[in-house]
Amino acid sequence: MRRGSTAALMAVAGMLLAACQASTGEPQEVGSPPPVAPVSPGKEPRSPQASPTGPASPIASASPLSPEAQARLDQQLVAAAKANDAPRVAGLIRRGGNVNAKDSIQDSAFLYAGAEGFNEVLQLTLAAGADVASTNRYGGTAVIPASEHGHVETVKILIAAGVPVNHVNNLGWTAMQEAILLNNGGPRQQEVVRLLLDAGADPGIRDPEGRTALQNAERLGFSEIAALIRSRG
Structure with a gap:
């Protein structure tokens, strides 16, 4: 090949190399990693695990039973x-x-x-x-059997919670009537009757036999309870 032709080919090759470098901004070596896209200020690069379609958070709400x-x-x-x-x-x-x-x-x-x-x-x-207004199989609130059994502290808790004290169960008895009719009239029963009276229990509500709490206390010989009821008028 003639010397002039060789020089011309070398000039063309140099022009092509310069054009390639200008299009990328800077020369790259073969095998170099691709350029990393710039991150806007104030933003963190998004991790693949943070994708909305990724796995659920480890703290998940409990499924309903x-x-x-x-x-x-x-x-x-x-x-x-x-x-x-x-x-x-x-x-x-x-x-x-x-x-x-x-x-x-x-x-x-x-x-x-x-x-x-x-x-x-x-x-x-x-x-x-x-x-507190729920009832058992006898149609009674929780305070009725508690009063019958003489559970003084329990009666206090139930009264404070708002259990109705004048509720009448399926047997026709209030908490006060059961406290008198189904126990021995002793100190615990006396205290239960006092608590019920303090909470607004009505001793005039009659049982199925037509008797008031006072009449039942007198009939059964529970003089302390009878005196307590009389003291409230």
């Missing part, structure tokens, strides 16, 4: 209340147990704890939203 699972949990709660097992009751409530759910004989954790004087369990059910 199925009706069958809820029913099993509620029955476990009633059983724990009947066993006066306060720590287990607390745990079952935390898991979603319903303190107003009833078993086959219409006992709820709240109603049974009130009737039997299980005060720690009772307080747990009240804190969990127990229905």
